[in-house]
Structure formats: C-alpha cells, structure tokens
Amino acid sequence: MGHTRPRGPELEHDFVRSPKLGYEPHGSYGCVRYLEHGFPNPLVRWHYHEEYELHLIVRTRGKVFVGDYIGHFEPGHLVLTGPRLPHNWISTDTPPEGVELRDVVLQFPDGPLRQAAEGIPELREVLPLLERARYGIEFFGISDRIMSQYERIKHSSGLRRFSEFTDLLGVLAQCSDYRLLSTVQLQSFDDDAALARISGIVDYITEHSATQFSMAELCRRVGMTESRFSRYFRKATGNTFTDFVNRLRINRACQLLMESDRYITNICYDVGFNNVANFNRRFLQIKGMTPKEFRRQAEARFGSDEAA
Known part of the structure; x- marks a missing residue:
C-alpha cells in the first residue's frame, strides 16, 4: 500500500502569509489578524500553525478534517482550532470558476492572552475555552451573531478591534451548545x-x-x-x-x-x-x-x- 506524497500536516510559517492570499498585511493589525479567502486557494491544505484560528464557512459544502475528526460542513459552520492542531476544509460543491469568498477567519496567539489573564482577572473566563480549543470546537446556534462581530473586527483596529475581539471571545466562552472534535477533554468540577x-x-x-x-x-x-x-x-x-x-x-x-x-x-x-x-x-x-x-x-x- 504505497503513497507518493507525505501524510503529515504542513507547518505554516508567518512569512508565507501574504495579502495576496487573503491575509491582512503586517503592521496593519495587533494581536488579532483577520483573514478571508475563497476556494480554491493555496491556503486550503492539511496544515497547522502556532496560533488559534476561528473559522466561519460562508459558502460551499464539503468535508472538514480537524485532528483525527472527519465530518461535513456547510455555510454557518463555526470551528475554533487550537495551536498545532492540524486542519483542513475541502469544498465539494464549487462551480468550475470556484468561489471568491468561502472562509472568514480570525487568527490570534496563545501567549499574550494567557499573560494578560494573569493580570486581568476578567480575561481568565476564556482560559477554559482555550484549553478546549486544543481539540477543535464546533459551535452551534451563534454563527449569525459571530458573523456580525467578524464584520466589526474587520473594519476596526487598535483598542476598538481588541474590544470587539474580547466580546467575541465572551460569546464563545459562554456558548454551551458545542462539541469537541478530535478527542475527549477533562471537565472541571468541585473536588x-x-x-x-x-x-x-x-x-x-x-x-x-x-x-x-x-x-x-x-x-x-x-x-x-x-x-x-x-x-x-x-x-x-x-x-x-x-x-x-x-x-x-x-x-x-x-x-x-x-x-x-x-x-x-x-x-x-x-x-x-x-x-x-x-x-x-x-x-x-x-x-x-x-x-x-x-x-x-x-x-x-x-x-x-x-x-x-
């Protein structure tokens, strides 16, 4: 049973994140980077990176791969992936010319949020969410609200953008209708x-x-x-x-x-x-x-x- 290409996921380095692919240019954002792209696109591949990504699919249907999870996606599909968790979305119903916009994505780092939470108690509310994201989280029932927050984040910068981003994190942290995709996760309890x-x-x-x-x-x-x-x-x-x-x-x-x-x-x-x-x-x-x-x-x- 032979294969001609590697099976492992590709590590995405920051230097390949060109505005031509849909990324905001360096220097135009702070902790939170906005990304949007269509399909096909070179970014659509089995890969991982050091940042969290919140993916919202706005067009097409197909198969989603997160860690060892294989499932189906459609418009409104909302998933948070954690650092170094391999993932990919393969559209299967695109027209021959492709689609101009398929994903809207927020990308943000782990370290600064955790460091900030040490000094800002309010941010500690998102730490359990970040732990769950190690396995990939699919959220249900909040895609329309998140899309509105994406739009505000896309068109803002500086403190205003970070404020909108923390609002979004709060919505995700409080959402109880979700499932972990790649494996099981310990839950906190009193003892x-x-x-x-x-x-x-x-x-x-x-x-x-x-x-x-x-x-x-x-x-x-x-x-x-x-x-x-x-x-x-x-x-x-x-x-x-x-x-x-x-x-x-x-x-x-x-x-x-x-x-x-x-x-x-x-x-x-x-x-x-x-x-x-x-x-x-x-x-x-x-x-x-x-x-x-x-x-x-x-x-x-x-x-x-x-x-x-």
Whole structure:
C-alpha cells in the first residue's frame, strides 16, 4: 500500500502569509489578524500553525478534517482550532470558476492572552475555552451573531478591534451548545483533589494506552474504590473508563491510519486491542465508519494539492 506524497500536516510559517492570499498585511493589525479567502486557494491544505484560528464557512459544502475528526460542513459552520492542531476544509460543491469568498477567519496567539489573564482577572473566563480549543470546537446556534462581530473586527483596529475581539471571545466562552472534535477533554468540577488524581490517571492511560491494564489496577494506584473511581472518572471525562480507553486507542489508531502505511491488523494490536473484530466494532461505533473507510476518506485532507 504505497503513497507518493507525505501524510503529515504542513507547518505554516508567518512569512508565507501574504495579502495576496487573503491575509491582512503586517503592521496593519495587533494581536488579532483577520483573514478571508475563497476556494480554491493555496491556503486550503492539511496544515497547522502556532496560533488559534476561528473559522466561519460562508459558502460551499464539503468535508472538514480537524485532528483525527472527519465530518461535513456547510455555510454557518463555526470551528475554533487550537495551536498545532492540524486542519483542513475541502469544498465539494464549487462551480468550475470556484468561489471568491468561502472562509472568514480570525487568527490570534496563545501567549499574550494567557499573560494578560494573569493580570486581568476578567480575561481568565476564556482560559477554559482555550484549553478546549486544543481539540477543535464546533459551535452551534451563534454563527449569525459571530458573523456580525467578524464584520466589526474587520473594519476596526487598535483598542476598538481588541474590544470587539474580547466580546467575541465572551460569546464563545459562554456558548454551551458545542462539541469537541478530535478527542475527549477533562471537565472541571468541585473536588479538586479527586480531579487531580483522575488527571494523573488520564495522563497514565494516555502514556500507556497500548498496554493492557485493568480499572482495578488503576484504582489501587490512586487509592480509590472502583465505584468511587468510576463515578469521578465519568464526571471528569464524560466517559466511562472503558469508553475512554477505547476512544483513546481509536484516536491513536486514526493517527496511524492517517500518517503511516501499516496494515490495519497491525495497527489494531499497536494501539492496545487484542481482537481485530472488537477493534473494527469499536472503530465503527466511535467514528461512524470502518478503519478502511477512514483511511480512504482521510486521503481527501490533501485534496487542496490539486485544487490550489
């Protein structure tokens, strides 16, 4: 099973961000940069970068790729991607001449916001949002409002732009109708000590997901009964222990399917499953397609190579 092009995402460097591609020119913006482009466009490719990006699709339908997530998009599709999270949107219904405007995007850095939040308590409200963005967030029901805020940001600068941007961040931070795209995420709750122990277990599971371990073993590691561990684990991750481990292993399998040519049977064992039938069943349950279909569809994330 050979491939003639690399499977990994491309790192986007700042020096390629030309106004000819839709970027605001250097020196015309501060912390928040506005971008808009059509399709096809060289920017449409499987890539990642150091900044957050808030993408709003205004025209066309097609397939979206965020980390190991594969889904469909249409006008109004609103997604926040975090630093170094690979992503791409491939339009599949464009006319032969293409479309002049498909995406409107805001791009902003991580460090300055976190540093500002240390001295400005009000900004701390957005920190959980930034953590969730590591996995990609799709928002529902707020696209029209966000589009209006995009317009105000596009036509403003300096303090006015930053004020409009913090308003937008507030809307995103308060939006409860969303889903994480690429993997599961720890949720905060009252018992900080228990959460810290569960967080340690999640780190352990993540590091050793390909090995065999039981919930009883992990309970002993943190000194919790199985019933208490199950209750807190479900509250912290939104998943049962078994579902969480399966999702973690399937996510790792997705990465190997996208970035290697290893046989699917070998990948099954590489990620910690000891039964191919169970692996295929869990994969279908979590991803809505078989591993073979996932690998075939994942090839489309490079579709812009031909379109650009």
